[in-house]
Amino acid sequence: MPWVLRGLREGVVTTPYPRRPDGYGESFRAAVSVHRQDAPAHGREIVELCPTGAIAIEDDTIFLHRDRCILCGRCVAADPARFAFEENPETATIGRRPLVVPPGDGDEEGLVRLRRDLARRVRAFRRSVHIRHVDAGSDGSEEWEVAALLNPVYDVQRLGIHFTASPRHADMLLVTGAGSVGMAGPLRRTYEAMPHPKVVIAAGVDAASGGLAHPTYATTGGVEAHLPVDVYVPGSPPSPFSLLHGILLAIGLVETGATR
Amino acid sequence: MTTAPRLLQVDADELASAVAGLVAEGARFAGLFATAGDDGATILRALVAHGGSLELLAAQLPPGRRHYPSLTPSIPAASWYEREIHDLFGVVPVDHPRLDPLVLPLVGTEPPFPRPGSGAEGGRVTLDCSPLPAHVTGEGLFTIPYGPVRSGVFEAVEYLVESYGEDIPHLRTRVHYKHRGIERRFSSLPAGDGVLLAERVEGTASVAHATAFCEALEGLAGVEPPPGAGLVRVVHAELERIACHLDSVIRHTEGAGQAVAYARLTLHKERLMRLRAQLCGHRFARGVVVPGGVSGPPLLGAAGALDGVERLEAAVAKDTHALMQTPSFLDRLRRTGLLPAEVAVPHGALGPVGRGSGVAGDVREARPYGRYRQLGFRPAETRAEGDALARQVVRLDEVASSFRLVRAALDELPRAAAGGRWREEVPVVDGIGLGSAEAPQGELVYLVEVSAGRLRRVKPRTASFHNLALLPQAFRGDILTDFVFIEASFGLSMAGAAG
Numbered sequence: 001m002p003w004v005l006r007g008l009r010e011g012v013v014t015t016p017y018p019r020r021p022d023g024y025g026e027s028f029r030a031a032v033s034v035h036r037q038d039a040p041a042h043g044r045e046i047v048e049l050c051p052t053g054a055i056a057i058e059d060d061t062i063f064l065h066r067d068r069c070i071l072c073g074r075c076v077a078a079d080p081a082r083f084a085f086e087e088n089p090e091t092a093t094i095g096r097r098p099l100v101v102p103p104g105d106g107d108e109e110g111l112v113r114l115r116r117d118l119a120r121r122v123r124a125f126r127r128s129v130h131i132r133h134v135d136a137g138s139d140g141s142e143e144w145e146v147a148a149l150l151n152p153v154y155d156v157q158r159l160g161i162h163f164t165a166s167p168r169h170a171d172m173l174l175v176t177g178a179g180s181v182g183m184a185g186p187l188r189r190t191y192e193a194m195p196h197p198k199v200v201i202a203a204g205v206d207a208a209s210g211g212l213a214h215p216t217y218a219t220t221g222g223v224e225a226h227l228p229v230d231v232y233v234p235g236s237p238p239s240p241f242s243l244l245h246g247i248l249l250a251i252g253l254v255e256t257g258a259t260r
Numbered sequence: 261m262t263t264a265p266r267l268l269q270v271d272a273d274e275l276a277s278a279v280a281g282l283v284a285e286g287a288r289f290a291g292l293f294a295t296a297g298d299d300g301a302t303i304l305r306a307l308v309a310h311g312g313s314l315e316l317l318a319a320q321l322p323p324g325r326r327h328y329p330s331l332t333p334s335i336p337a338a339s340w341y342e343r344e345i346h347d348l349f350g351v352v353p354v355d356h357p358r359l360d361p362l363v364l365p366l367v368g369t370e371p372p373f374p375r376p377g378s379g380a381e382g383g384r385v386t387l388d389c390s391p392l393p394a395h396v397t398g399e400g401l402f403t404i405p406y407g408p409v410r411s412g413v414f415e416a417v418e419y420l421v422e423s424y425g426e427d428i429p430h431l432r433t434r435v436h437y438k439h440r441g442i443e444r445r446f447s448s449l450p451a452g453d454g455v456l457l458a459e460r461v462e463g464t465a466s467v468a469h470a471t472a473f474c475e476a477l478e479g480l481a482g483v484e485p486p487p488g489a490g491l492v493r494v495v496h497a498e499l500e501r502i503a504c505h506l507d508s509v510i511r512h513t514e515g516a517g518q519a520v521a522y523a524r525l526t527l528h529k530e531r532l533m534r535l536r537a538q539l540c541g542h543r544f545a546r547g548v549v550v551p552g553g554v555s556g557p558p559l560l561g562a563a564g565a566l567d568g569v570e571r572l573e574a575a576v577a578k579d580t581h582a583l584m585q586t587p588s589f590l591d592r593l594r595r596t597g598l599l600p601a602e603v604a605v606p607h608g609a610l611g612p613v614g615r616g617s618g619v620a621g622d623v624r625e626a627r628p629y630g631r632y633r634q635l636g637f638r639p640a641e642t643r644a645e646g647d648a649l650a651r652q653v654v655r656l657d658e659v660a661s662s663f664r665l666v667r668a669a670l671d672e673l674p675r676a677a678a679g680g681r682w683r684e685e686v687p688v689v690d691g692i693g694l695g696s697a698e699a700p701q702g703e704l705v706y707l708v709e710v711s712a713g714r715l716r717r718v719k720p721r722t723a724s725f726h727n728l729a730l731l732p733q734a735f736r737g738d739i740l741t742d743f744v745f746i747e748a749s750f751g752l753s754m755a756g757a758a759g
Contacts, residue, residue, distance in 0.1 A: 003521060003582070004520060006520060006579065007520040007524065024534055027537070028542070028543070029541045029542065051449070051456055072456055072547055133413045135408075135414070135416040135438060135754075136416070136438070137416070137438045137439075138415065138463070139460040139461065139462065139755045140462060140753045140755040140756070141463030141464055141466070142463070143413050143414065144463075144507065145543075146413045148526070148533070150413075150526070151527060152523050152526065152527050153527065153530045165411030167409075177416075178440055180416075180437065180439060181385060181386075181387055181439075182389065182436045182437040182438060185389050186409050186437065190409050212460055213442060213445060213457075215445075216440060216441030216442070216444050217372075217374050217444060218364070218385060218440055219440050219441065236460075237463065237544070239543060
């Protein structure tokens with residue numbers, strides 16, 4: 001059978017997301033949520049159970065830092081009344097603080113300012129965006145998930161999202177990895193080579209906080225140590241749906257993250 | 261379960277001749293690592309594969325001594341290992357032919373070396389990232405630095421291509437950009453968390469890494485995972501192999517401009533990743549392999565999983581069969597990236613790279629772990645051609661064989677799991693353990709040293725590191741436009757190579 005017919009045989013395989021939710025996108029673990037915030041008697045144990053220190057107890061109240069959570073599920077197994085996997089892949093956030101769940105009462109004004117500033121910058125993109133990806137010390141799986149955005153299922157070109165080779169053509173910098181010392185220079189130079197306005201996405205917990213790979217003598221604990229980050233996508237690695245959500249969130253094609 | 265490795269003590273001055281002696285008798289040099297002692301001593305350990313077993317030759321450098329006779333003049337495959345040790349420990353292999361920095365070009369003559377294995381935590385390092393001077397000089401020659409930020413979504417690595425414009429007489433690789441100091445990170449984790457980090461050493465081969473790490477801990481404790489757990493490990497490890505091999509083929513089709521084949525194969529890969537997530541909740545099967553077994557049975561149940569696997573198998577087989585009959589694709593691969601057996605055999609080339617150049621050897625057969633023996637595993641036939649096409653053929657054979665293994669394991673699972681046990685308790689036992697697994701990239705070995713219940717030193721020896729040293733050898737007679745195929749046909753992970 002000629003290749004052209006092979007390509008047509010299965011019809012449309014592209015996800016309806018973001019127009020409609022995708023059934024598959026909601027069928028696996030995307031984040032951990034806190035269902036009950038009261039700290040148990042064994043509070044310290046729960047905190048120490050987490051290999052990346054993502055669980056914090058403040059004033060007998062539990063908070064989970066999704067920017068550090070690698071979804072190993074230990075807390076879910078140990079205390080299913082308080083912790084649960086969430087299957088909604090819309091996990092990206094503008095700014096880092098909304099990654100702390102449940103949301104505390106903090107600097108609402110700062111967040112609003114952050115969103116407004118980002119919205120103003122991305123207006124020039126006219127809802128189409130060219131992305132430059134840079135690996136700053138990932139484990140290699142993030143690259144697979146980023147590259148998956150180009151397969152026929154996600155097919156991000158349909159949404160005006162394109163990957164570009166030259167930082168000169170890029171509106172958005174998508175950074176993966178824990179911020180290795182060796183990539184500090186190339187990362188900085190790539191960012192500086194991009195025209196204004198520009199947006200930075202930290203993709204994955206490694207890029208957000210260093211994840212499990214941090215601290216060592218050769219990591220810097222994420223992208224923030226090198227560049228101002230606008231959007232964070234948690235996950236280890238983040239699924240293509242979460243990455244797509246992060247990109248759409250940055251350019252204003254979806255409203256906010258982690259709201260449902 | 262792996263049997264305890266044979267440990268031999270030799271004098272540091274005798275290490276090179278001892279290893280060379282074993283290699284002359286037919287053993288395969290498989291790696292050289294160092295560990296720091298708290299008192300400033302350094303222990304060198306050479307890993308040698310002898311038939312079906314692994315041997316470790318250890319040599320102690322007393323505190324203050326920072327040199328030993330290099331292995332590289334007699335065993336060229338040791339070159340990268342000695343450069344790595346030089347970077348991390350400041351230990352000099354005397355008479356090494358080219359001791360350039362590899363994973364960590366530290367600034368200064370007496371920098372704080374990371375010295376994994378020592379208790380003291382060092383501060384963050386400063387790297388010398390200045391451009392490399394040209395190695396080859398002559399009229400009309402120029403150097404093309406390619407990377408670390410490359411066109412496309414790739415891991416960070418820098419290739420320095422020295423060329424007249426078309427031919428590539430010389431290629432150098434710099435992997436330090438994404439060095440994360442991951443070996444040092446193991447030592448600061450509780451033994452039980454080690455497996456989580458192992459899954460992130462080479463993220464596309466998470467299952468193989470978790471398995472090899474757990475094999476080492478299980479070997480130390482003398483614990484065997486329940487039979488059902490062994491089968492679940494096979495299912496996930498083989499699905500991981502199929503995903504990695506498909507990824508390599510996808511990069512070939514992309515390079516050759518085979519748009520429909522590219523679209524079809526990326527679709528299959530996506531469906532495979534989805535199937536993996538349906539089986540365990542994670543697209544890379546993280547959290548499945550744990551010390552003593554697995555976290556649980558496939559979430560879909562054996563029958564549901566089998567159904568998904570069979571459909572995928574048929575679809576992949578049809579499209580890869582068509583691809584291997586598409587002349588415009590095959591022409592790009594045939595006689596591209598020749599790695600002759602004369603180079604691959606003495607180096608001990610691993611995985612599909614080795615098998616494409618006539619080097620047999622698959623951990624699943626040589627040192628069967630898990631349930632491979634019971635499932636009747638047969639390794640892929642080796643090829644003699646040594647080109648990108650041969651590596652591709654080996655990969656596609658392995659994809660077919662992996663599908664068969666997954667089906668066989670799922671068939672067997674309901675019987676084997678009758679007891680409902682998925683993991684055994686693994687006490688943390690002091691000692692030095694070796695665990696291995698056949699990762700998609702090739703043989704993976706974990707050296708795990710446990711001391712006072714802590715992970716004192718963990719050294720993953722990845723096939724990516726071992727094989728990447730061979731990449732410059734595969735450019736004889738090839739031109740710049742062949743680069744993408746040569747790189748893709750090696751199918752290596754930079755995270756695994758950089759550490």
